[in-house]
Each structure stands twice: as structure tokens, then as C-alpha cells.
Amino acid sequence: MSNGVTISQAAAFAGVTVKTVRHYHKHGLVDEPRRDSSGYRRYGSAELLRLVQVRTLAAAGVPLAEIGPMLDADAEQFAAAIADVQRRLTERIEDLIARRDMLHRLADGDGVLLPDRARAFLDRLPDFGLSAENIAAIRDGLVLTRALVPEGFDDYLTEVERALGDTKFVELSKRSWEAAAWAPDDPRIEELANATVDHFLENPGLLAILTSLQGRSDDADARYGMISRYGKNRAPAWARLTKLVEKKLRSAGVPIPNQ
Amino acid sequence: MSNGVTISQAAAFAGVTVKTVRHYHKHGLVDEPRRDSSGYRRYGSAELLRLVQVRTLAAAGVPLAEIGPMLDADAEQFAAAIADVQRRLTERIEDLIARRDMLHRLADGDGVLLPDRARAFLDRLPDFGLSAENIAAIRDGLVLTRALVPEGFDDYLTEVERALGDTKFVELSKRSWEAAAWAPDDPRIEELANATVDHFLENPGLLAILTSLQGRSDDADARYGMISRYGKNRAPAWARLTKLVEKKLRSAGVPIPNQ
DNA sequence: ATGAACTCTGACCCAAGGTCAAGGTCAAGC
DNA sequence: GCTTGACCTTGACCTTGGGTCAGAGTTCAT
Numbered sequence: 091m092s093n094g095v096t097i098s099q100a101a102a103f104a105g106v107t108v109k110t111v112r113h114y115h116k117h118g119l120v121d122e123p124r125r126d127s128s129g130y131r132r133y134g135s136a137e138l139l140r141l142v143q144v145r146t147l148a149a150a151g152v153p154l155a156e157i158g159p160m161l162d163a164d165a166e167q168f169a170a171a172i173a174d175v176q177r178r179l180t181e182r183i184e185d186l187i188a189r190r191d192m193l194h195r196l197a198d199g200d201g202v203l204l205p206d207r208a209r210a211f212l213d214r215l216p217d218f219g220l221s222a223e224n225i226a227a228i229r230d231g232l233v234l235t236r237a238l239v240p241e242g243f244d245d246y247l248t249e250v251e252r253a254l255g256d257t258k259f260v261e262l263s264k265r266s267w268e269a270a271a272w273a274p275d276d277p278r279i280e281e282l283a284n285a286t287v288d289h290f291l292e293n294p295g296l297l298a299i300l301t302s303l304q305g306r307s308d309d310a311d312a313r314y315g316m317i318s319r320y321g322k323n324r325a326p327a328w329a330r331l332t333k334l335v336e337k338k339l340r341s342a343g344v345p346i347p348n349q
Numbered sequence: 350m351s352n353g354v355t356i357s358q359a360a361a362f363a364g365v366t367v368k369t370v371r372h373y374h375k376h377g378l379v380d381e382p383r384r385d386s387s388g389y390r391r392y393g394s395a396e397l398l399r400l401v402q403v404r405t406l407a408a409a410g411v412p413l414a415e416i417g418p419m420l421d422a423d424a425e426q427f428a429a430a431i432a433d434v435q436r437r438l439t440e441r442i443e444d445l446i447a448r449r450d451m452l453h454r455l456a457d458g459d460g461v462l463l464p465d466r467a468r469a470f471l472d473r474l475p476d477f478g479l480s481a482e483n484i485a486a487i488r489d490g491l492v493l494t495r496a497l498v499p500e501g502f503d504d505y506l507t508e509v510e511r512a513l514g515d516t517k518f519v520e521l522s523k524r525s526w527e528a529a530a531w532a533p534d535d536p537r538i539e540e541l542a543n544a545t546v547d548h549f550l551e552n553p554g555l556l557a558i559l560t561s562l563q564g565r566s567d568d569a570d571a572r573y574g575m576i577s578r579y580g581k582n583r584a585p586a587w588a589r590l591t592k593l594v595e596k597k598l599r600s601a602g603v604p605i606p607n608q
Numbered sequence: 609a610t611g612a613a614c615t616c617t618g619a620c621c622c623a624a625g626g627t628c629a630a631g632g633t634c635a636a637g638c
Numbered sequence: 639g640c641t642t643g644a645c646c647t648t649g650a651c652c653t654t655g656g657g658t659c660a661g662a663g664t665t666c667a668t
Binding site: 107109110113117128129130148153154155 | 623624625626627632633634
Binding site: 094095099100102103134135138139142143146147149150151165168169172175176179180182183186187189190192193194196197203229230233234236240 | 394402428434435449495496
């Protein structure tokens with residue numbers, strides 16, 4: 091009956107829903123327009139302009155609470171605010187692109203848990219005669235290590251990779267895995283512990299496997315204990331073996347956290 | 350005391366907050382892990398894997414309700430779902446880029462309301478001797494026209510642009526704007542109406558200005574009335590002028606919606 | 609043994625709308 | 639003149655993906 095467009099026409103023009111327009115009124119972002127004789131809202135071009143401004147900013151991810159002050163500020167502040175919104179939007183876009191690229195790693199489980207270097211390391215293990223079960227346990231250990239001591243993980247991996255070139259170390263490790271199936275009082279455990287400690291002391295470079303996870307911070311030391319305990323619950327023989335090795339190393343002067 | 354990492358370590362590893370991890374448990378996205386003797390949750394590598402999978406999908410904008418079914422589906426369906434998520438993400442990214450580019454038009458008010466062609470049209474008007482006030486009114490009219498008859502706006506603008514080359518039409522239009530200030534019973538109104546109608550009838554091409562907004566649909570006809578009424582409330586002389594013109598055109602056989 | 613830093617559950621809060629309900633208004637067709 | 643369907647009004651509750659707060663227990667280092 092009167093001039094101006096209705097709320098649904100205004101909403102369609104701005105590309106939002108009727109409810110959204112009323113939402114903007116309720117939050118004071120767009121002034122309520124005149125009402126006609128039936129109480130219907132009638133929008134003129136001033137309100138349409140404001141509406142389009144608001145939804146453009148809202149669609150760009152600006153929180154509604156910031157939009158009002160932005161539009162009511164002077165031209166200079168407004169320009170600065172717009173530049174800021176554009177900057178944030180650019181960041182957001184780059185983040186989404188990174189996440190999109192990350193998605194294809196989801197197809198393979200390890201892809202999101204371990205970096206490529208660690209996966210390559212695991213891929214080499216079958217050549218050393220380790221069983222799929224052992225490798226899965228090693229994988230879990232790597233994942234936990236990375237979760238617990240992320241800052242030491244790269245160095246740790248480097249040391250373990252290097253140790254793979256040491257035939258004797260690989261052999262001892264394999265026997266240690268087998269030891270999980272032994273009885274806790276099996277005499278071979280002490281024998282294996284001695285051989286392991288001897289080899290570590292003869293090749294001090296191997297100790298870097300341990301130190302790469304220690305000394306970085308007090309926290310890291312505590313976490314080392316947690317990692318070394320991982321799996322003990324499953325195999326009592328393994329627990330005894332680890333305990334013996336740690337004790338012998340410690341008595342040889344190698345600092346091992348004892349928690 | 351037991352193996353596995355605590356909730357805050359798991360959360361840090363996955364890049365989310367502790368609260369978010371619990372949220373995922375509550376919604377069944379990640380199974381509750383074992384509890385230690387104090388009732389603390391202890392996460393192993395299987396839970397860490399699941400947690401990272403969930404947050405990767407959630408960060409890519411997948412609704413939580415869809416994530417569970419996705420991860421529990423077989424590899425083929427999962428791959429298809431991932432491809433779909435990537436597609437949606439790409440759309441979203443392109444949308445955000447468009448919105449970012451749109452933002453700089455906000456600096457100038459008309460930029461978001463009218464397309465470049467209409468702005469160029471308005472920019473030419475001062476050369477024809479129209480006052481800033483008249484131009485603002487014309488601008489409002491264009492905005493409302495675009496809001497009401499978006500599908501006819503381009504044609505309408507083309508016709509109005511063409512009419513700008515018609516000196517007599519421009520002169521009549523300027524007199525019409527002046528008429529807003531006249532008394533409603535000013536005898537010049539009838540005179541101006543006659544001159545306008547005569548000119549329209551001598552130059553039938555001008556009638557396209559009207560028809561570009563009509564006949565497109567029944568709705569559009571009704572909306573034409575709304576547009577033609579725009580401003581009438583402000584100037585009674587203008588209302589009378591419009592009414593006379595419409596009446597005379599109609600009696601000359603030109604179809605004008607009469608609402 | 610004391611304090612700091614974690615953990616637990618549960619309850620409420622938030623933005624930015626969507627949905628539903630219960631009625632008033634308007635134009636059209638019969 | 640009456641109905642039908644499309645709009646419009648307000649108000650109250652629902653949703654998503656968490657955040658915040660409260661009150662109590664745990665662990666760890668000093």
C-alpha cells in the first residue's frame with residue numbers, strides 16, 4: 091500500500107532469509123524500517139544498502155557484534171577494518187587449502203600420525219626380518235613418542251635410523267622382541283640384558299637413542315619413563331628385561347631417569 | 350601409572366582442546382579409551398589415530414554427525430566421501446575468495462547495490478544538468494527496481510541509457526523532477542503530461558523503458574506498480590503527473606498495469 | 609605436606625540463525 | 639462474499655561445535 095519493498099523482497103535482494111533480516115534488526119545491525127498501515131516493514135534504498143553491507147561482512151566471517159561499530163565508524167577506520175577482514179579471510183582461505191591437501195593423507199592411517207620419514211623407516215623394517223606384529227608395536231611406540239616428546243622426535247628417529255645400520259643392535263632388538271614370550275624368570279633374560287648393555291657401552295653412539303628423548307626438559311624426562319613403560323604390562327619378561335638393562339646402564343654411569 | 354597418554358597430551362597431539370576431545374567422546378566419534386586406576390582416560394595409538402582423523406575432517410568443515418559414519422565406512426565409500434569433502438571445500442574456498450574481492454566494493458556504498466553499468470549511468474547524469482538531489486532519487490529508484498524486478502533490470506537500464514541520447518526526453522524528465530515542487534493543481538502539470546505522452550507516442554522506442562519491466566511475469570506487472578508509486582507520497586504534484594501520463598498512454602492503446 | 613597442574617562430571621552459555629506455532633493481511637478466483 | 643494461498647507479525651524453543659565455571663579428586667615436585 092505504501093512505497094518500499096517488503097521484508098521477503100529485501101531479504102531476496104540481499105541474498106539472506108527473512109529470519110536473518112529480523113535477526114539483524116533484533117541485534118541493532120539494521121534499523122527497523124518504517125511500517126505500513128498493516129504493521130509490515132517497508133524497506134527503502136537506505137535500508138537495502140545497510141542490509142547488503144551487513145550481509146557482505148557477515149558472509150566474510152565478521153562476527154555480527156563487530157559489524158555495527160565497523161559500519162558506523164568513519165571512512166578511515168572503516169577502510170582499515172576492511173583491510174583487516176581481508177587479511178583474516180586470506181589466512182582462513184590458506185588454512186582451508188592446507189586442510190584440503192591434508193585430507194588425502196587420511197586414506198592411509200599412518201599418514202596423519204607419522205611424518206613421511208617415520209613411515210619410510212617402518213617400511214624398511216620387514217627387510218630386517220621383523221614380523222608384522224613387531225612392526226605394529228614399533229609403530230605404536232613411535233606414535234606415542236611423537237605425542238609425548240614432539241620436540242625430540244626428529245632426533246630420536248635419526249638415531250634409530252642410524253642404529254638400523256648396526257647389525258648387532260638389530261639382532262639384539264629382535265631377540266628382545268622375542269623375549270616378550272619368555273617366562274619372567276627365564277635365565278636368557280639376564281644373558282640378553284648383559285649383551286645389550288655391553289653393546290651399548292661399546293658403541294656409545296647408540297646411547298643417543300635414549301638421550302634424544304631426555305634432558306630436553308624435565309617434563310621430557312618424565313615422559314621418557316612413560317614411553318619406556320609402554321608395553322610392560324603386556325609382557326612381564328619384557329618388564330624384567332627393561333629393568334635389568336636400565337639398572338646395569340645406570341651402574342655403568344649412564345644417566346637414566348628412574349621413574 | 351599405566352601406559353598410554355592423558356587427555357591433555359592426546360588433545361595437544363591432535364591439535365584440539367581437552368574439552369573438544371570429551372565432546373567427541375560424548376558424541377560417539379571417538380570411543381572412550383581405557384581408564385587408569387584413578388579413572389583418568391589413557392589414550393593408545395589407536396585412539397590417537399582416530400582422534401586425528403576426526404579433527405582433520407572436522408577442521409575441513411565436515412559436520413560432526415557425518416564424521417562417524419564416514420570413518421566407519423569401507424575404504425571405497427570413504428575415498429568417495431573424502432573426494433566429496435574436498436569438492437565442497439574447494440567451493441567454499443572459491444566463495445570466500447569472491448567475498449574477499451567483494452569487500453573492497455563496500456568502501457563505496459553504491460558498489461554493493463548497483464552493478465558497474467548502473468554506476469556509470471549515474472556518473473553521466475551531472476553532465477545533463479541534473480541536481481545531486483535528483484540523481485540521488487534516481488539512484489534510489491534504480492536500487493528499488495533492481496530489488497523488485499532483478500530479471501528485467503538489465504534491459505531496463507539499457508533502455509534508460511538509450512533514452513539519455515534523446516534530448517527532448519531528457520528535457521521532459523528534468524521538468525518532471527521540477528514538478529515535484531509544484532502545487533498539485535498547477536496547470537503546467539497537464540501541459541507537461543501532454544508533452545510527455547506526445548513524445549512517447551512519437552518515439553515508440555521509449556516505451557521499451559516501461560515494457561522492460563512488464564510482461565515478464567504477472568508478478569513483475571504488480572511490482573511495476575510498486576515502483577511507479579515510489580515517491581508519490583512525497584510529492585502530490587508528481588502523483589498527479591504520473592496518473593495523467595498513465596491515463597493518456599492507456600487511452601492511446603498502450604497497456605499500462607493499473608494497480 | 610603443600611602447591612601447582614591435571615583430571616573428573618555436570619550444568620550452563622554462546623553465535624547465528626532455523627523451525628514451529630498461532631494468528632493478521634492481502635490479492636485472486638469463484 | 640468467501641475461500642485459498644502466499645505473505646507478514648511475534649515469540650519460544652532447537653541446533654552446532656564447542657567454551658566456561660564449579661566442586662572435588664589425583665599426581666608430582668619440592
